[in-house]
Amino acid sequence: MINIKINGQPIQAEPGKTILQVAKEHDVHIPSLCYHKDLNPTGNCRMCVVDVKGGRTLQAACVTPVWEGMEIETNTEKVMQDRKLTLELMLANHPQDCLTCDVAGDCELQDLAYEYKAEVPAWGAKGTRYAVDSDPNPFIRVDMNKCILCRRCESACAEIQVRDVWGVSSRGFDSVMVAGAGVPMLEARCESCGQCVAYCPTGALSNKMNYGVARAHQVRKVTTTCSYCGVGCQFDLQVKDNKVIGVHSNPNAPVNGMALCVKGRYGYDYIHHPDRLVKPKVRRYLLEGKQKSDIRETIFDTRKSNIELSNVGSPWAWVETEWDKALDIVAKKVAETRAKFGADSMGFLTSAKCLNEENYLMNKLARQVIGTNNIDHCARL
Amino acid sequence: MSNSMDDVAKYAQAFFIIGSNTTEQHPVFGTMLRRAVRFRGAKLVVADPRKIDITEFATLHLRQKPGTDIALLNGLMYIILEKGWEDKTFIEERTENFDEFKATVMQYPPEKVAEITRVPVEQLYEAAEILASSKPTAVLWAMGITQHIVGVRNVMDLANFQMLLGNMGKPGGGVNPLRGQNNVQGACDMGGLPNVYPAYQPVTSNEVIEKFGKAWGTYERGKKKEESDSFIFHLSSKVGLTVTEMIPGIPEGKIKSLYILGEDPVMSDPDTNHIRHCLESVDFLVLQEIFPSETSAYADVLLPGVSFAEKTGTFTNTERRVQMVRRAVEPPGDAKPDWWITSEIAKRVLFHLSSFDEGKGERRRIDLEAPWAKWDYKDTSAIMDEINALAPSYGGITHARLEAEERLQWPCLTVDHPGTPILHTKQFTRGKGKFMPIDHVPPAERPDDDYPMVMSTGRVLYHWHGGTMTRRSQGIMQVYNEALVEVNPDDALKLGLNGRDRVRITSRRGSIEAKAWVTERVPPGMVYANFHFPEASANELTHASLDPVAKIPEYKITAVKVELA
Numbered sequence: 001m002i003n004i005k006i007n008g009q010p011i012q013a014e015p016g017k018t019i020l021q022v023a024k025e026h027d028v029h030i031p032s033l034c035y036h037k038d039l040n041p042t043g044n045c046r047m048c049v050v051d052v053k054g055g056r057t058l059q060a061a062c063v064t065p066v067w068e069g070m071e072i073e074t075n076t077e078k079v080m081q082d083r084k085l086t087l088e089l090m091l092a093n094h095p096q097d098c099l100t101c102d103v104a105g106d107c108e109l110q111d112l113a114y115e116y117k118a119e120v121p122a123w124g125a126k127g128t129r130y131a132v133d134s135d136p137n138p139f140i141r142v143d144m145n146k147c148i149l150c151r152r153c154e155s156a157c158a159e160i161q162v163r164d165v166w167g168v169s170s171r172g173f174d175s176v177m178v179a180g181a182g183v184p185m186l187e188a189r190c191e192s193c194g195q196c197v198a199y200c201p202t203g204a205l206s207n208k209m210n211y212g213v214a215r216a217h218q219v220r221k222v223t224t225t226c227s228y229c230g231v232g233c234q235f236d237l238q239v240k241d242n243k244v245i246g247v248h249s250n251p252n253a254p255v256n257g258m259a260l261c262v263k264g265r266y267g268y269d270y271i272h273h274p275d276r277l278v279k280p281k282v283r284r285y286l287l288e289g290k291q292k293s294d295i296r297e298t299i300f301d302t303r304k305s306n307i308e309l310s311n312v313g314s315p316w317a318w319v320e321t322e323w324d325k326a327l328d329i330v331a332k333k334v335a336e337t338r339a340k341f342g343a344d345s346m347g348f349l350t351s352a353k354c355l356n357e358e359n360y361l362m363n364k365l366a367r368q369v370i371g372t373n374n375i376d377h378c379a380r381l
Numbered sequence: 382m383s384n385s386m387d388d389v390a391k392y393a394q395a396f397f398i399i400g401s402n403t404t405e406q407h408p409v410f411g412t413m414l415r416r417a418v419r420f421r422g423a424k425l426v427v428a429d430p431r432k433i434d435i436t437e438f439a440t441l442h443l444r445q446k447p448g449t450d451i452a453l454l455n456g457l458m459y460i461i462l463e464k465g466w467e468d469k470t471f472i473e474e475r476t477e478n479f480d481e482f483k484a485t486v487m488q489y490p491p492e493k494v495a496e497i498t499r500v501p502v503e504q505l506y507e508a509a510e511i512l513a514s515s516k517p518t519a520v521l522w523a524m525g526i527t528q529h530i531v532g533v534r535n536v537m538d539l540a541n542f543q544m545l546l547g548n549m550g551k552p553g554g555g556v557n558p559l560r561g562q563n564n565v566q567g568a569c570d571m572g573g574l575p576n577v578y579p580a581y582q583p584v585t586s587n588e589v590i591e592k593f594g595k596a597w598g599t600y601e602r603g604k605k606k607e608e609s610d611s612f613i614f615h616l617s618s619k620v621g622l623t624v625t626e627m628i629p630g631i632p633e634g635k636i637k638s639l640y641i642l643g644e645d646p647v648m649s650d651p652d653t654n655h656i657r658h659c660l661e662s663v664d665f666l667v668l669q670e671i672f673p674s675e676t677s678a679y680a681d682v683l684l685p686g687v688s689f690a691e692k693t694g695t696f697t698n699t700e701r702r703v704q705m706v707r708r709a710v711e712p713p714g715d716a717k718p719d720w721w722i723t724s725e726i727a728k729r730v731l732f733h734l735s736s737f738d739e740g741k742g743e744r745r746r747i748d749l750e751a752p753w754a755k756w757d758y759k760d761t762s763a764i765m766d767e768i769n770a771l772a773p774s775y776g777g778i779t780h781a782r783l784e785a786e787e788r789l790q791w792p793c794l795t796v797d798h799p800g801t802p803i804l805h806t807k808q809f810t811r812g813k814g815k816f817m818p819i820d821h822v823p824p825a826e827r828p829d830d831d832y833p834m835v836m837s838t839g840r841v842l843y844h845w846h847g848g849t850m851t852r853r854s855q856g857i858m859q860v861y862n863e864a865l866v867e868v869n870p871d872d873a874l875k876l877g878l879n880g881r882d883r884v885r886i887t888s889r890r891g892s893i894e895a896k897a898w899v900t901e902r903v904p905p906g907m908v909y910a911n912f913h914f915p916e917a918s919a920n921e922l923t924h925a926s927l928d929p930v931a932k933i934p935e936y937k938i939t940a941v942k943v944e945l946a
Contacts, residue, residue, distance in 0.1 A: 138856035162415035162438075191842065192860065193408070209856055222709035225696045227689040228845055230560035231386070231407050232698025237690060237709040244690050244710055254788050255386060255698065261408030262857070263845060270688070270853040271710070275672050277685035278714025286681060292664060300661045318683070323715065323725070330640075330682055331729030333665045337638045338734065343617065347627040347636045350573040351643030352562035354686075354719050355694030355706060357764035359564070360579060360772075361723040362642060363572030366621075368597040368747070368754075369727050369734070373584045373621030374636070377573045378846075379565050380625060380933040381649045 004070040019061035019072055020048055030074050031083060031112055033201055034150035035062040038251075038258060039159055045150050046086045047112065050074045058082055084116045090148045092124035093173075094202075101146075101203045106216035108201035109148060130176065133208075137185045139192050139266040141211055144176055147204035153177060153196035160199075160259050165190045177204075192262040198249045199258070207246055209266060214240040223250055226264040227353065231255060233264050244271050280326035285315035334370070343371040350377045383555035383804045384519065385700040385790065386410050390417050392553025395424035395440075395515030399450065399539070400525020400937075404434045405842040407523075407559050407699070411435060414521075424511050428453060429525065430837070431867075431909060432902045441508055444904060445498040447835050448824035448938050451531060454538045455821070456494030457509045458486045458545055466513035468547025475814055476544050482816035489821075497821060513546055517554030524561065524839065528936040530825050532928040538819040549814065550806040560699035562846075563689075567697035570775065570791070571768070575621030580772035590616045596771055598751025615746070623932040624650070625925060631659040638665035640726075642719060643686065647675035648847030648912055651923040651934040652890050669722055672849050675915050685716035692718040694761035695783065701790045701801075703775070705783045720764060724756045731756075824938040825926035828906070832888060832940035834872070835907045838919040839936075841865075848913035864917035865898040867909040868943065873899045876945055883946035886910065888939050891921035894946040908943060 001012045006019075006028050013022040018041065023030050034045035043063035052059045053071035058079060061072075073079065091113060098104045112118070128145045135142040154166040154177065165188045169178040180188025197205045221236040234253035238246035247265050249258040285295055299316040311317060321329075337346060348370075350362035359377070366375040389396070390413035404411030411434075417423040418438045427436050428443040428450070436442040445453045461467055462483065472479050491502045512518045520543055526535045540556055548554035560566045572579040582589040594600045599615045622630060628646055630636045650656045660666065660679035668680035671688050689696075691712040697703045712718070731747060747754050753767045762780040769776055774792040782789065782796065789800040805814075828835055843861035844851040851857050866884060868876075876884070884897045886908060895910065895917035903909050910919035926935045 138859040159416070159420070161412050162419055186860065191408070192856075193412075220709075222707050223705075224689065224707045224709065225563070225698075225704045227563050227850075229407055230563060230565060230699035231410050232563070232696060232700075232702055232704055233409050234704060239709050242710045252786075254702065254704070255700075256409045259409045259412055262843060262860075263851065263854075264409075266856050267845070267851055267854045268690075269855055270672075270850040271690050272713070273672070273853040275853060276713045276716065277670060277672060277683060278716055280685060280715070281683040283681050292681065296661070323717070326682055326684060327722075327725050327729055330667050330684075330726055331733055333681075334638065334640070334667075334726070334730050335733030337665060338730075341637045344619070344621075345635070345637040347622065347630075347639045349624055349627070349639065349641040349644050349646070350568055350571075351719075352565035352568045352573075353643045353689075354564065354568070355692065355761060356564065356567040356571050356697060356703070356768065356775075357694045357761040358642070358719045358723065359568045359571035359573045360764060360768050361720055361727070362640075363579060364597065365640075365723055365727045365730075367572070367578070367584075367593070367616060368599055369730050371599070371615055371617050373575050373617050373619060374627060375573055375621060376575050376624040376627065377565070377568045378562065378624065378644055378649055379569055379574075380623065380931065381651075381936075 002066065002068040004066050004068075004072065006072045007074055013066045015066070017066055019050060019059070019064050019066055022066055023061065023074065028074055030061050031115065032062055033108055033112065033148065034152060036152055036155075036199055039152060039155040039199070042151055042155065045148065047083055049079060049082050049086075051076050051079050080116070084118050087113055087116050087118035088121050091118055091120045094148070095128060095145050096120055102206050102211050102215070103203040104215060107203060135179070135185050137190065137192060137208070139194060139208055139262065140185065140197055141206045141208040142185075143204055143206070146202045147177055148202055149175055149177070150201060151177070152199040152201065153205055156195040156199040161191065161193050161195045163189065163191055166196060192266065193260060194262070194265040195259060198260075209269065210238070210246045213245050214238070219245065221248070226260075228263045228267065233260055235260055235264060237268070244268055279320040280323055281318040281320055282326055282329055283315065284317045284319050286329050287319055288315065290315060338370055344374060346370055346372055346374060348375040350375060352377050352379065382557040382559070382700045383549065384552070384557055385702075385802045386413060388552050388802060389519040389521070389555065389557060390414060393417065393423055393517060393519035394553065395426065395511055395518040397426050397428070397512055397518055397520045398435060399428040399520070399522050400527075401521050401523035401559055402429070402431075402433045402435070402525070402839060403521065403559065406561070406840060408842065410559065414438070424515050426508050426511055430904055430907060440511060441504065443500045443504055443508055445500050447837060447907065448529060449498040449821065450526060450529070450535050451538050451819055452489060452494050452497040452821040453500060454542055455486050455489035455819070456491055456498070456505050457512065458542060459489045459494070460491060460506055460509035461513050461545060462486060464509070464513070466509070467545050471544065471547030471549075475549070475808070476816055477813045478816045482541060482818045485818035485820060517548045517551050518546060519548070519554055519557055521557045521559060523559045525937060527558070527931070527933055529938070530926050530928050530935045531822050532933045533930040534819045534822070537817045540814070541816055541819065544814045544816060549809075550803065552803065555803070558699075563698075564696040566699055566701060567695070567703075570697055570772070575623055578771075579768060580774045584620060585618050587618075590618055593771065596751060596753040598748030598754030599746075600748065625927055625932045625934055628656055628659045629925065631663045636663065638667075639663055640667045640669075641676065642669045642723070643671070645674040645676045645847040645849055647679075648915065648918055648920065651920055651925045651936060653918060653921045654891050655925070669719060671716070672853065674847065674849050684722055685714065686719040686722060687712040687716050691716070692720075692761070694720070695765070695780070697791070703778045703783065703789050703791065705780070720758065720761055724758055727756045825935050826924055826938060826940045828940045832942050833906075834941050834943055836886065836888070836919065836922060836939045836941040837907065837909050837937045838912060838923060838939075839909065840913065841911055844911065844913035846913070852913065864895045864911055864914040866895045867900050867903045868897045869901060869903050869905045869907065870899050871905040872908075872943065873897065876943060878945065881945060885944045885946040886922060886941050887944070888922035888924070888941045890924060893917045893919070893921050908941065
C-alpha cells in the first residue's frame, strides 16, 4: 500500500490503481465520460482531469496511476473551469435537441452539463454535420451529430464483443466514428449485439425499435432471464403501459454483465405480436360430440384448402371457448383415453422454453395423475 | 457443463471446441471465448467441417469429414499416448479400465486417422500438442457431437480425452456441453425425460417409486393399521418413450393422445413428412402455445399459454445456474401461465379418473393426505417448495434465496448450501472415472450416386429453432428473412449456379427449394441448411436414424442431391 492525499485527506491506496479508481473507492466524485469500468481507459475526453501537485498540467484521473506521496485536488477552481470548458467544447458541436432526444434523462453528457452549468457557447457550430439515423441497421440508430468521440463504442466492440466494427475516421474537427471503412454497420460485419449502444453515453447510438416510444423515467424495469439460448443472460425489460418496449443491459447480470446478443437485446417484439393466442380454441367436432375418426378423412384430405377447412361450418374449424369448456374437453378426453387404452397410450411433451416449475408439473401430471413415463421434450432435437 | 462459463473463460489455457458453433448459438459465451483468446492468449483448437465464425480466432482449425469425430479423438489420444503426454497420476488415482481403452486407441495411428477424417497428419500432431501441453484444456461441444447415431459414444470419447489429460474437476477444464434452449437443462432436471424423475432419480428404482408414491399419494394403504407399510404404489416403473419414439409411435397404435407444451415437432423433428403423417393419425392432440405453429394445424385443442415476460419462476442455464424469470407485463387476452393451465388439467383429469371406477382402465386413487399430492398451487414459488422437497440437487434453491440475489448452481442440497460451480472435483458420481473403449462407426446415411452430397443442419445467429418467435421479430426479419443454404463455390461452379441463387435440395424423404449462399464456410461436397422457415425447412430432408441409447436423431448427416431450382 502507498500513501496519497486526495483533497488533503490521507488515503492508503493500492499501487497500480488509477486516481479515478482510488477516488471511487473512497467516495470522492470525479466526473468522467469516456471512462467505463468495463473498458480499458483511453483518457481522451478530459472530463476527469484533476490537479496533481507538481504536475505541469492537469492530469486525466482515469489513466494516471497513483504513486507514493501523490497529492491530488479534485475540485479546485482551475479543475472546475477546465472541465466546464471541455463540456462547452462538446456542446458547441452537439445538437441542442434535448427536448426531443430519445435518451434525454439517460444521457451522461446532459447530466454533466447540468452539474457544471455548462451553456452552449455562442461560437458553437451551426446545423448538423451528419445525416441523422444514418445507418440501415434495423436495431441501432446512428446519429453522429450527437457523438462526443469518447470512443466507448469502439472499445465495447473490440473488448466486449471482440468484433472491431467501430473506428475513428479523419482528423481533428472532422474526426468521426465509422463502421469498418465507412460502410453500413452490417457490411462491417456488425453482429447487431448492441453493446455499442449500451455503452454510448449520449444519443449518438440508440435503439431504433423503441425510438420515440419512452424515456428512461417513463419506463419500469423488470430484471429477468432471456428466453433464447442456454447461456442464461439476464437483462432489464423496459416496460411502459403494460408493454415490453425494450431490453437494456443490467450490469449486475451474473453470467453476461452488460453483454447481450442480437436475439436477447432486440428479438423481444414477438411478445406483443398480433398472432399471439388469446383465447382457448377447440375444433368444432368436439363441441358437436362427434368422433375424430368419423371426420379424419375429410380434414386431412390434401385436396381441400385450409380456407375451406377453417370455414365456420367445418367440423375442423376452430371455435373459441371459455377456459372452463376447453379444460373440461381436454380432461374428459384424457381420462377416456386412459380408461380405454391405458396410461402408456398417452404422451407428454414438456418444454425447454418453459419454467422449471412448469416442467415439474408436466412430470407430475404424466407420472402421478396418468401413471406413465411417456414424457420428454426437445433436448434431443 | 461440469464447469462454469466464466471459469473456463478465465482459467482454460486452451479450448477445444468440437461440434459447437459457439459464437452463433451461444453468442455471449462465444464473446467470452474470443476475449480469452485475444486478451489472455488462450489457445483455441476448433474441430468442425464448417469454417464457422469462431475459427477466425482459432490457433488451429481441423476440418474433419462429417461423422468421423471418434476417429479424430482416438487419433489425438494415440499421439498423446505415443508422446507420453497423458496425466499418469490422474489416470492412476481417479480412473479405471485404462488398459482396455488404450488397446482400442492404439488401433488409431495418425495415418489411418488422416485417411478416415481427411485431417492431415501434421495437423493431428499439432492439435495433440496444443491440447496436451495447455493445462488445463476445456472441451466444449454442442449438437455437432450429439446429433449422430454415435452421439453417446462421441461424448464418452470426449470424457476419455479429458480423463487422459487429467482435465476433470479443475478450474478451466472439464467436459462442457453447451445446452441449446434457455431451459433445456431445467426441463431435464425437472423430470421431463422418460427414464428419470426430477433430479435424475430413475423410474426403475423401487426406492424412488416409493418416495414419489408417498409424496404424491399414489398408493393404496394396507387394509389394517398394522399393514400400513404394505403400500401398493401406482407409479410406472417402465421407462417411457422419447419424443423420437412417441410421435412415430402414433401410427403404430402405441400413442393415442399427446399433450404438447411449447414445442413445434413439425419444424423441429426429423423427416417432416412422416411427422405430419403421424400427427394426422393421433386421436387427440392438445397443444399449449403462445402462437399458432406448424403443429397447430394438427391440434384438436389449442390452449393459450404465456411468454417469459408474463410469468414468474425459474430457468436453469447450461452451467446449472438457476435464475429468476419475472413477470413484467399482463398476459394478452385470456392467455394464462402454463403452470396454471397444467394444474387445472390435472385437477380435472383426477376428478374424471376417480369416476372411472368400473372402466377398463386402472382406477386412479390419489391420497390427498399425502404431503405433495394436491394441485392447488397459488404461485410458482409453492411449486418450487415441492421441488425442494423431492429433487435433492434443488433442495436448497428457493425463490426467496434467488430474490435475495444469491447465485446458485445445482447441486445445492440445503438452504445453507452455497451451490456447486464445478462438478467432480474430488470424485466422479460413480466413484472412479471409467475409460470406455470407443470405436469409429460410420454414419447411418452416406452419400451415394443418387444423393452424392452431405447436408448438415443447425441454426443461424439471427433465428431461433423453428422460428416461431424470431420470424415474428421485425428487425430480425429485416436482416435474415429467408432460409439460406450454404454451398461451397466449387459445388456452385459444378452446378452452374452462375449468378442464379435458387437451389433444390432433395433427400430420400423430401425436397426443399431455397436461396444458396455461396461460401467457403462449407467444404466441397457439403451443404448446410437451417429449419427456421417452414417453406424451406431442412427437416423435410432429415432422417430419423437414432443413437441407440440417447435416441437422438442424426441431424448432422443426411445424403442429398443439389440441383438448380
